[in-house]
Amino acid sequence: MSTDPNIPLLKVRRVSKRFAGVRALKDVSLTLQRGEALAIVGENGAGKSTLMRIVAGVITPDEGEILVDGQAVHLSSVAGALKLGIALIHQELNLADNLTIGANIFLGREPRRFGLIDRATIDRESHKYLDMVGLDVAPQTVVSTLSIGKQQLVEIAKALSTDARLIIMDEPTSSLSEHEAQRLFEVVEDLKARGVSILYISHRLGEVERLADRVVVLRDGERTGELSREQNQRKNMVRLMIGRDVSRFYQRTPHAPGKEILSVSELRTPANPRHALSFTLRAGEIVGLAGLVGAGRSELLTTLFGVTPAVAGLMNMKGLRRPPRTSREAIAAGIMLAPEDRRRTGLVLPMSVKRNLSLASLRRDQRRGLLRGFLNRSAENQVAAMMIELMRIKTASDRQVVRYLSGGNQQKVVLGKWLCLEPKLLLLDEPTRGIDVGAKEEIYKLMDQLAGRGVAILFVSSELEEIISMSDRAMVMHEGRISGQLSRSELSEEAVMRLATGDVEPSPERVPA
Amino acid sequence: MGDKTPAPADPSKSTGSPGRFSAQGAKIWGIFGLLVAICIYTALSSDRFLRVDNVENLVHRTALFGILSIGAAFVIITSGIDLSIGSLVCLVGVLLPFLLTRYDWPAAAGVAAVIGLSVAIGITHGLLITRMRLQPFVVTLCGLLLYRGIARGITDDRSQGFGIEFKDLRSIATSQLPIFGSGDDVFHLPATTLILIIVAVAAAVFLNKTIYGRYLLALGNNPDAARYSGINVNHMTLLAYVICSTLAGLGGMLFVLDINAAQPSDFGNFYELYAIAAAVLGGCSLRGGEGSIAGVLIGSAVMVVLSNAINLVHPDYQNIEFAIIGGVILIGVIVDELARRFVASRREAARHAGQ
Numbered sequence: 001m002s003t004d005p006n007i008p009l010l011k012v013r014r015v016s017k018r019f020a021g022v023r024a025l026k027d028v029s030l031t032l033q034r035g036e037a038l039a040i041v042g043e044n045g046a047g048k049s050t051l052m053r054i055v056a057g058v059i060t061p062d063e064g065e066i067l068v069d070g071q072a073v074h075l076s077s078v079a080g081a082l083k084l085g086i087a088l089i090h091q092e093l094n095l096a097d098n099l100t101i102g103a104n105i106f107l108g109r110e111p112r113r114f115g116l117i118d119r120a121t122i123d124r125e126s127h128k129y130l131d132m133v134g135l136d137v138a139p140q141t142v143v144s145t146l147s148i149g150k151q152q153l154v155e156i157a158k159a160l161s162t163d164a165r166l167i168i169m170d171e172p173t174s175s176l177s178e179h180e181a182q183r184l185f186e187v188v189e190d191l192k193a194r195g196v197s198i199l200y201i202s203h204r205l206g207e208v209e210r211l212a213d214r215v216v217v218l219r220d221g222e223r224t225g226e227l228s229r230e231q232n233q234r235k236n237m238v239r240l241m242i243g244r245d246v247s248r249f250y251q252r253t254p255h256a257p258g259k260e261i262l263s264v265s266e267l268r269t270p271a272n273p274r275h276a277l278s279f280t281l282r283a284g285e286i287v288g289l290a291g292l293v294g295a296g297r298s299e300l301l302t303t304l305f306g307v308t309p310a311v312a313g314l315m316n317m318k319g320l321r322r323p324p325r326t327s328r329e330a331i332a333a334g335i336m337l338a339p340e341d342r343r344r345t346g347l348v349l350p351m352s353v354k355r356n357l358s359l360a361s362l363r364r365d366q367r368r369g370l371l372r373g374f375l376n377r378s379a380e381n382q383v384a385a386m387m388i389e390l391m392r393i394k395t396a397s398d399r400q401v402v403r404y405l406s407g408g409n410q411q412k413v414v415l416g417k418w419l420c421l422e423p424k425l426l427l428l429d430e431p432t433r434g435i436d437v438g439a440k441e442e443i444y445k446l447m448d449q450l451a452g453r454g455v456a457i458l459f460v461s462s463e464l465e466e467i468i469s470m471s472d473r474a475m476v477m478h479e480g481r482i483s484g485q486l487s488r489s490e491l492s493e494e495a496v497m498r499l500a501t502g503d504v505e506p507s508p509e510r511v512p513a
Numbered sequence: 514m515g516d517k518t519p520a521p522a523d524p525s526k527s528t529g530s531p532g533r534f535s536a537q538g539a540k541i542w543g544i545f546g547l548l549v550a551i552c553i554y555t556a557l558s559s560d561r562f563l564r565v566d567n568v569e570n571l572v573h574r575t576a577l578f579g580i581l582s583i584g585a586a587f588v589i590i591t592s593g594i595d596l597s598i599g600s601l602v603c604l605v606g607v608l609l610p611f612l613l614t615r616y617d618w619p620a621a622a623g624v625a626a627v628i629g630l631s632v633a634i635g636i637t638h639g640l641l642i643t644r645m646r647l648q649p650f651v652v653t654l655c656g657l658l659l660y661r662g663i664a665r666g667i668t669d670d671r672s673q674g675f676g677i678e679f680k681d682l683r684s685i686a687t688s689q690l691p692i693f694g695s696g697d698d699v700f701h702l703p704a705t706t707l708i709l710i711i712v713a714v715a716a717a718v719f720l721n722k723t724i725y726g727r728y729l730l731a732l733g734n735n736p737d738a739a740r741y742s743g744i745n746v747n748h749m750t751l752l753a754y755v756i757c758s759t760l761a762g763l764g765g766m767l768f769v770l771d772i773n774a775a776q777p778s779d780f781g782n783f784y785e786l787y788a789i790a791a792a793v794l795g796g797c798s799l800r801g802g803e804g805s806i807a808g809v810l811i812g813s814a815v816m817v818v819l820s821n822a823i824n825l826v827h828p829d830y831q832n833i834e835f836a837i838i839g840g841v842i843l844i845g846v847i848v849d850e851l852a853r854r855f856v857a858s859r860r861e862a863a864r865h866a867g868q
Contacts, residue, residue, distance in 0.1 A: 307740060331743040345737040350802060351730070359731055359742045362724040373723045417742065 007070040009034050009197050010055065010086075010166060015064030017050055022436060024050040025061070025221045032166065037188060037198040039212035041205065041237055043463055047221040048201045052168050055199065056088035057081030087159035088168045093151050095143050095158075102126040102139035105158045129157040132194075133187050149180025156187060160196075167191065168199045171293070173207060185211055204292070204501060205234045217241055238493050250444040250469055253452070254488075257472060258283030261456055262425055264304070267313030267323060271299035272480030276313065279475060279482065281425060283454045286447060288461060288471030291500045295477040297460040298340055301427045304458070305337040306330040317425070331360065334424030338414045338431060340460070346414040347402050353413055354384035354398035360417050387416030392442065408439025415446065426450065428459035432466065444470060464493050478502040539856075540796035540849060541808045547794075547845060548815050555822040562825055565698050569689070571817055572702070576709035577767055578787055579813040582795070583716050584760030585788035586809045587753040590720075590733045592801025593642065593649035595754065597634075597656030598761040598788050602781030604660040605631060605765030610673040610775065613682075620682045624766065631762025632755055634660070639751030657785070665777040674774040686770035705767055709810075712760065717806040729753060734802030790842050791816050815841075 010032040017025040025047045032038050040048050053059045055066065057075035065072050068084050075081050078088070095104050102122040103110075111121040126139035133153045143151060152172060159167050173181040188198055188211060202208055208215060215227040217240035225240040227233075261283045266276040277300060281287060289297045302308040304315070306324030315323040320333035330336070339345040347356055358365070358380040365379035366372065384398040391412040395405060402413055411431065418426065428447070432440040447457055447470060461467050467474050474486045476499035484499040555562045581598055588595045605627045612618040612626060634656070641652045675683060685708075689701030720726035732739035732746045740746045764784075769775045795812030797804035819841060823834050830837065 305741075326743075326745065327741060328743045328745060337741065339741055344735075345741045348731045348735045348738045348802075350734050355727070355731070359727075359739075359744075362727060363743070366724050373725060375722055375724055375727065 004070075005034060008032060008067075009069065010199075011067040011070070012051070012055065013065050013067065015051070015054060015061040015066070017047075017054065017059065017061050023221050025054075027064070028218065028221075028223045029064075030216050030223070030226075032197050032199065034165075034197055035192045035195045036213045037192055037200055037211055039200045039202065039208040039215045040218060041202065041208055041215060042218035042241055043465070046218040046241070048218055049170065050221075051218070052088065052170055052199065052201060055081070055166075056086060056168055058088070082162050082164070085163055085165035086168070087162060087164035087166070089152070089155045089159060089170065089172065091171045093148070093155055095151055095154060097144035097151070098142065100140050100142055101130070101137065101146075101154050101157075104143055104154060105129060105139070105161050107158075125161065126157070129161045130154075132160055132190070133157045134183070134190070147180065149183060152180075152184065153187065156191075160191075164196065166197045166199065168201075170201050172200070173202065173204060181207070205237050205497070206501060208232070208237065209234060234497075238497075250441060252286075252444075252448050252470060254472075255284060255452055257285035258454055262315070262317045264316075264323075265314045267300075267303065267315060268311045269296065269299045269303040269480075270308050270311050272296045273311050275481035277482055279485075281456045281458060283424075283456055284451045285472050286451050286457045286459070286470055288459055288467035288474040289477065290461065290464070290467045290474050290496045291477035291483075293462065295500065296480040297477050298429050300477070301337055301429050301458070301460060302339075304330070304425075305335055305427055307337075331421065334422070335427065336360075336418035336421065336423040336425070337427040338411070338418065338429065340429035340433070342410055342414050347410060349403040350401060352399045353388065353393065353395050353402055353405070354380065356402050356413050357384045357387050357398075357416050357420070361420050364421065383420045387413075387420055390419070391416045391446075406436070406439075408435040408442075411435055411439070411443065415443075419450075423450075423455055425456045425458065428457060430461060431459055432461075432463070464496055467491070467496060468493070476500050537796055537803065537805055537808070539852065541805060541811065543849060543852065544794055544796065544808060544811050544815065544845070547841075548811055548818065551815065551818050551822055555818070555826055558822075559825040562821070565694070565700050567821070567825075569701055569703060571814075571821055573705050573771075574817045575810070575814045576703060576705040577764055577771070578784075578791060578817055579709045579810050580712055580760050580767070581764040581784055581788040582791035582809045582813045583712060583806060584757035584764075585785070586792040586795070586797050586804050586806070587716070587729070587756045588649065589789070589792050589797040589799060590729050590801060590804045591750050591753045592733050592736075592799070593750065593753065594653060594789070594799070595638070595656075595757045595761075596650065596653040596785050597638070597660060598757070598764075599781040599784035599786070600657045600660035600664070601631060601634060601758060601761040602765035602768060602784050603775065603777060604664040605762045606769035606775035606780045607664045607668050607673040607777050609766055609769055610675050611668055613679060614673075614675060620679060624682070627766055628759065628762050631758045631765075634762075635755035635758030636751065638758065639754035642754065643747035643750050661777070664780075668777050670777050672774055672776045673769075675770075676773075683770045683773065686767045705771070708763075708767065712763075713806050713810060716756075720804075720806060725749065725752070730802050732802075787813075787816050790838070794842060794845055 008031045012028065012030045014027050014029055015025060016027055028047070028051060030038065040051060042048050054061050057078050057080050060076055066075060067073065073084060096107060105126050106122050111118045123139045130137065130139065133156050135150060135153045135157065137146065137150065143154060146154065156167065172184060191198060200208070200212060209232055212232060213229055215232045215237060216223060217225050217227070217237060219241060227236055259282060260280050262281040264280070265278040267278070268276055289300070291297050299308060303310050303323065306327045306329050309325045310323035313323060317333055320329065324330035324333065324335065343349060348359065361383055362375065362380070365376045365383065367374040367376050387393070388395065388398060393409050393412045393416065395409065402410055405413065431443055435443070451457055459470070468491045471491065472488055474491055474496060475482050476484050476486065476496055478500055479502065483502060486495055561567055581602070585595060585598060609623050609627050612623045613620060638652055638656065641647045642649050686705055688704045690704065691699045692702045694700050720729065728739065728744045728749045732744060732749055736746050765781060768781070791812035792804065792809050793799065794815055795805070795808030795810070797809065816838065819838055820834060823830050823837055
């Protein structure tokens with residue numbers, strides 16, 4: 001294999017990828033030099049992860065080629081990529097956390113002596129790699145006792161132990177404290193000095209500004225530009241990421257919100273009990289809940305919905321005097337949630353469209369009197385027929401199993417399940433994730449119409465575009481607390497991102513580890 | 514490179530109507546075919562198989578095991594398991610004659626006590642599983658050990674029976690109703706069959722016609738989605754364990770009333786496995802969310818007839834009866850899985866062809 005330093009380590013040439021007919025990447029090229037840190041930025045769904053997974057051998061591209069050391073390679077497995085020196089560090093770490101650091105570093109390729117695992121060699125070798133990442137912990141330490149930041153360093157040590165020349169980091173700081181993130185940046189600088197190349201994906205543009213030698217920007221699966229270190233400023237990145245034409249996005253019909261229907265004060269969710277959340281919602285108001293992944297937005301929704309009941313705090317709504325303890329209480333008061341992971345928590349995939357649509361309203365529609373508790377088939381059929389028509393769910397029949405519907409139609413089934421119960425407050429978690437453009441448009445329209453009829457909508461979205469164009473008001477969360485609220489006139493990418501990254505005011509709770 | 518991405522195929526268009534030929538229906542017909550095949554084979558190999566007394570006995574035993582299997586089906590539908598069925602059959606089986614003969618309890622009180630005990634055990638299982646979040650396998654495995662141990666302890670490991678007393682009570686399980694035929698060939702319908710019919714109809718109505726049955730199917734498939742739809746998953750799961758233990762108690766009572774002797778060390782041994790096997794043969798998936806009462810009944814019949822066939826046709830094979838039953842079940846589930854994959858691949862092919 002050639003090691004001519006002038007030949008770039010990695011060249012991705014005109015790579016395209018489709019999933020089930022939906023384009024994820026189109027004609028993307030990039031080059032990565034030895035010892036260089038290249039950041040890939042873009043909004044959710046821009047194709048960053050797809051590109052990473054192609055380079056790491058997790059998936060194969062439909063078109064285009066990949067060159068390592070100037071030679072075309074066929075990356076068909078993670079193991080194959082590792083052999084070429086390409087290691088991927090997942091956003092969710094992939095460590096066996098019941099094992100020791102050493103066991104993890106050498107997992108699957110344990111050095112042996114007389115057929116038994118050679119612990120002495122593991123410990124000695126592990127030390128070497130732990131040193132490289134500046135982690136001063138004994139290799140015998142069990143991984144689960146380490147902080148997330150240190151676990152991340154173990155992952156990097158593991159990558160180095162495979163002689164990785166290219167380390168791909170997918171949102172590495174998403175769950176790190178400030179201090180841990182600093183440590184990680186130092187390690188990255190160090191790796192670069194050793195000639196290791198880094199492909200870096202992050203939402204946090206500040207980090208990218210600091211760390212990356214070059215930045216490639218993706219939007220809707222296409223490369224929209226490349227920025228050198230000098231040009232690599234937040235505003236340039238945002239321009240290329242969004243690149244719009246605001247008018248292209250859905251235009252809401254503005255309407256005046258009605259009276260207050262929900263007040264929440266000092267609410268503490270089980271996920272982030274340190275932070276008390278207070279806010280109010282008004283009828284007919286669409287409120288966007290922005291923030292980075294892991295900021296506690298989904299947890300707030302599930303707490304309002306009663307599936308992860310609040311540990312403390314007050315909540316007041318017609319029909320509800322305290323935070324709901326079960327989803328049934330929330331539903332009875334008119335609070336309903338379309339969850340983020342609709343396939344896991346929103347739908348019973350092996351069941352039919354009809355049975356999914358009617359699942360929440362069976363109780364309301366049950367027969368009365370002596371037959372109490374019995375299904376009311378005609379009511380069930382009616383609910384299904386009405387919702388299929390109203391939501392324009394594309395399905396062969398109401399007996400079609402929902403597993404086989406497209407993402408957009410599945411989301412419509414989830415929404416239809418709630419709409420027939422006439423919600424007063426609709427909680428939507430990433431309502432358009434994984435949905436094609438046409439269905440997105442329909443969902444925006446529906447949100448708009450529902451708000452027009454007085455339904456309050458609180459929606460979580462990681463797409464800034466969506467937050468800005470759909471919200472009457474936005475609440476931004478950062479690390480478990482509401483870091484600020486923005487009225488429609490104050491809404492801008494910059495303003496949201498600042499609050500989401502906690503740039504505005506340092507959070508007083510943070511104590512450097 | 515094509516700029517126009519083809520619109521994602523709408524799979525719903527070409528998969529046809531799934532209701533017309535449901536996987537569940539296919540399973541039931543498949544297991545029914547297996548039952549018929551075993552019956553034909555045994556009838557051709559042994560002239561005793563179709564004799565009235567043998568058929569009566571088969572119907573009777575199917576009824577008893579059917580009751581246990583329906584209970585097992587409910588917990589399996591919630592993607593749980595109950596390994597304590599056999600031991601509970603034993604506990605109830607020894608306790609009822611013990612209370613009635615040793616302590617002279619009135620029959621009604623004895624029956625109420627053992628059924629009440631079964632309900633209480635079901636509630637305990639359910640609470641441990643839903644509130645303490647213990648695994649069903651572990652909870653009911655402990656139950657398996659506990660109840661048999663208690664049964665043997667209470668009775669000093671001595672066989673329990675009613676002797677010649679309690680004829681009226683025993684007639685619940687032993688009486689027969691002449692149905693048709695004449696002379697020696699009158700077919701008597703065992704009373705246990707009527708009990709099974711009542712239980713089965715109630716179970717089928719509950720599972721298919723009430724909102725709670727729908728909840729069980731939904732939560733068995735996906736407990737999170739059920740919870741996110743406002744279903745009280747804990748209550749429904751607990752209910753399934755209560756149904757299972759209650760039917761196990763009812764079954765244990767009928768077994769002892771019928772046989773009139775319960776040896777604590779082996780009464781009801783392995784019955785949980787017969788019940789689970791019958792439910793699985795009958796189309797329940799241990800992954801949950803799937804199952805039909807009709808299928809479970811046919812599954813129970815297969816177990817009973819298979820055992821009978823070994824007795825009649827190959828009495829010298831009795832030592833390996835378990836191996837034969839195990840082999841037949843294994844072949845059954847393999848064929849079922851292959852058929853499922855075949856149907857799925859056909860569907861997939863149809864989808865692509867329709868694109």
